[in-house]
Amino acid sequence: MKLLEDRILKDGIIKEGGIVKVDSFLNHQMDIGLIGELGREFHRLFGDEGVTKILTVEASGIGIACIAAQYFGVPVVFAKKSESKNLDGGVYTAPVTSYTKGKEYIIRVSDKFIGADDRVLIIDDFLAKGKAVLGLKSIVEQAGATLVGAGICIEKGFQEGGRLLREVGIRVESLAIVELDENGGIKFRE
């Protein structure tokens, strides 16, 4: 998606270790107009799939999922990362390793909010090693629901997540796939 690619080139910063820093418009400060366009694009890609729920994981996926959900007219469910007094009853859980934060945690979704009739679209800001999406996929499967696909804003093409997810049959639609070029800069996969 050219709009997003242009914005990454203009305002993104590539740091050592393959960290793509887009905190000025996507995951710390959020440009709501841009994210509206990303939401519209996710709907163009998945709008005919009969999506009934959008699923994401806290924290930075939530805003993007909520904006996108307006186009689909469906609720958002976000997986929680930590034990909380507010989450009890039956829960689906899955372990996830965060590449950025360098630690493992458990994601949880109440079993009240995804059921066998649901057609679930996963939305997230980044795809690197694919662990978050695999965790969410496990939760969709535990619920007996159908996973429609994963809508990702920025895929790190130089990490294995995208390949891994596509190999297990997930329809992954990334709005920008970043590759590293020879000089430590970035380019986009066609």
Add this chain to the structure above:
Amino acid sequence: MKLLEDRILKDGIIKEGGIVKVDSFLNHQMDIGLIGELGREFHRLFGDEGVTKILTVEASGIGIACIAAQYFGVPVVFAKKSESKNLDGGVYTAPVTSYTKGKEYIIRVSDKFIGADDRVLIIDDFLAKGKAVLGLKSIVEQAGATLVGAGICIEKGFQEGGRLLREVGIRVESLAIVELDENGGIKFRE
């Protein structure tokens, strides 16, 4: 706001210790249509204040802030709760105690995203003891920015946060103020 009050009565659950559980529509599963109406109401209340940034804290405030920001046409900045490789450079920090999670953490905002010219509106899902808003207020002050007020979805009127924030001069607009009645049920402050 009657729409929100009716929804709390219909789908909210009051648990021991004053925990108001609204996870079926506000902070785990999110009813995007309802949240759109809450965003519209925040804009009705604060729309003439020249707001330039909406500030919230991860995680459950983010979606509400993003939807509300569409009405204001301004970016969202969300404070992060944990150390991350992606957050460096100058940061504003403040300690916050979470009532629900029973622990203290540090919230952080990059100094690139709030400046002296900003007029900041804080948005959050809940107001209980007021610690999150006070932490965000400290960050606004560190930036030399102007705090326009705090837009809260649900205030727990039986806890001290609302009184505390109003006493220090913050304009707090809560869309529903929940009080406990004599039978352990709830009612709303007029």
